[in-house]
Amino acid sequence: MGTIYDVLKEEHDQISDLLRQALQDGSKVSFFKIKLKADPHMMGEEKFFYPVLEEVEELRELISEAYKEHNDAKTLIFEMEGMEERDEEWASKLSQLKQSIDHHIEEEESKVFEKAVNFLSQEKAEELAKQYIEFKRSYMNRIETGEPVV
Template sequence: METIYDILKEEHEQMSDLLRQALQDGSKVSFFKVKLKADPHMMGEERIFYPVLEEINELRELMSQAHKEHDEAKTLIFEIEGMDEINEKWASKINELKQSIEHHIEEEESKVFEKARNILSQEKAEEMAQQYIEFKRSYMNRIETGGPFV
């Protein structure tokens, strides 16, 4: 059965591909594909994955850093969202977002995932995967229907 690490790693790879595409073509459409992938991913990590890891003493500092990295990415996404692709800072902001997210992915996969795998059971990682999938399904449904986020 799939674990939370499998799902997040796959989404990280998709995110990296989308960021490369956005940087390559410089279009607002490509940027919004990044945003559409990043928003529910970060929210899902913050609601499902991170709270469990924050309970573990040796992971608290890493989780604090992960939250800061998410905040940085959210700020950049918000800034880019308000820009036109003809803005002279467009490409540099997309590149800054790409570097920020790729740094976060590297830290998360090499440090957080490794420590969590040694502490959490396989069953817990599988359970979290199911919770994450359900959260994202609900999130995307709310986007499509215009429903409120809780």
């Protein structure tokens, strides 16, 4: 299965690819693919990964910044949901979203992951991966069946 780092890194790569595609075609369909991947990703990190890391003094500031970066991305996504592709701000908001998420991914992988491996055991990192994957599976099932995702 791998660790939480493996799972999150794979999703980061997928989100980055979706962002590149969205910038190329500028479509709302591509935007919603990003949203569908990013929403449960951020929720899962905030529910399982970040709380464990916040317990470590050396990581608190980085995790606080990660929450802020998530909030920035969520705000942009929310704003873009109400926009049309033809809105004059669409392309710049999409570019802003890509920059925001790219920055977050870079920070998380180069700083948070690098420090977290010193504090989380291999077993804990694997356990977090299982919890995270199960959460995402449940989230996607709720999306598919039209149930609320809270």
